[in-house]
Amino acid sequence: MKTKRWFVDVTGELSTNDPQIIQAAALLRENEVVAFPTETVYGLGANAKSTDAVKKIYEAKGRPSDNPLIVHIADISQLDDLTGPAPEKAKILMKRFWPGALTLILPCTPGALSPRVTAGLDTVAVRMPDHPLALALIRAAGLPIAAPSANLSGKPSPTKAEHVAHDLGGRIAGIMDGGATGIGVESTVLSCAGDIPVLLRPGGITKEQIEAEIGPILVDKGLADQNEKPISPGMKYTHYAPSAPLVISEGSPERIQTLIQEYQRGGKRVGVLTTEENADFYSADYVKSCGRRDQLETVAAALYDALRSFDEEKVDFIIAESFPDTGVGLAIMNRLMKAAGGRVIR
DSSP: OOOEEEEOOTTSOOOTTSHHHHHHHHHHHTTOOEEEEOSSSEEEEEETTOHHHHHHHHHHHTOOTTSOOEEEOSSGGGHHHHBSSOOHHHHHHHHHHOSSSEEEEEEBOTTSSOHHHHTTOSEEEEEOOOOHHHHHHHHHHTSOEEOOBSSOTTSOOOSSHHHHHHHHTTTSSEEEEOOOOSSOSOOEEEEOSSSSOEEEEOOSSOHHHHHHHHOOOEEOTTTTOTTSOOSSTTSSSOOSOOSSOEEEEOSOHHHHHHHHHHHHHTTOOEEEEEOTTTGGGOOOSEEEEOSOTTOHHHHHHHHHHHHHHHHHTTOSEEEEEOOOSSTTHHHHHHHHHHHHTTOEEO
């Protein structure tokens, strides 16, 4: 399959009548899959109502079929066909954070979507992205769009069109290139299907921001339980992982430097994921800084590109520094723990 690529200037005003958007939207209506940028990461979109279309997402990504998909909408009125009346707290969050990096899990109207989208569950994950190209594409298609991250399953999520082309070129119909994404980690996933909202995946909207709007929420304790059936995207299987094994170190820079030397003596080419404060301290074969420790939003935005760079440098082993698990740091640590398969050196 030849993958069409459109380069779109997202700095100007976008219209559903733009020729590139019309072409991509037509492919979506024909039940093909098209990658497009959001404010978080690039998504791999397909008609959420068509099982044939959604099947192509799973095939292109090599994604397990029990992992549900997020449905993207461009207008709040699209919810009417997908879910029943939203709980009051969900309405508050929609008003405050949509469009934005918050996915809400709500009861799904029977028959509204392909069962492949919900992975057989009676709930659906929905969000409205805060990106002009994503919104224009969804409006032009006139469909709810199911879209996980546009990468091979298990690999770091794509924050640039080049990442998508590397993983999925020749496997999908098209890529809309709108430049680098802003937030750099996926949306926060919050279940509003029960009486008390439950944080299922930390992301671009922090727990603290949510609680400032609706009061205390629960945090799911089974995020790392591989035996649980996932009710949210990104809750099962190893994700975000470079090819080389990765461990997280909670030790000092001196402890990390000792680890580097131990692995190098064993003939390993070692990479370190760090921040500007410590980058010059390490003697690793490849040192990648994601920004400053006191600017975790910048670290989050650079994280996936950094993880992919270790493959380009062909390292044998990766040591990642740990980060505070508050604010967006919770999302950073969640992604690193997934990439490391839970391996932590203390």
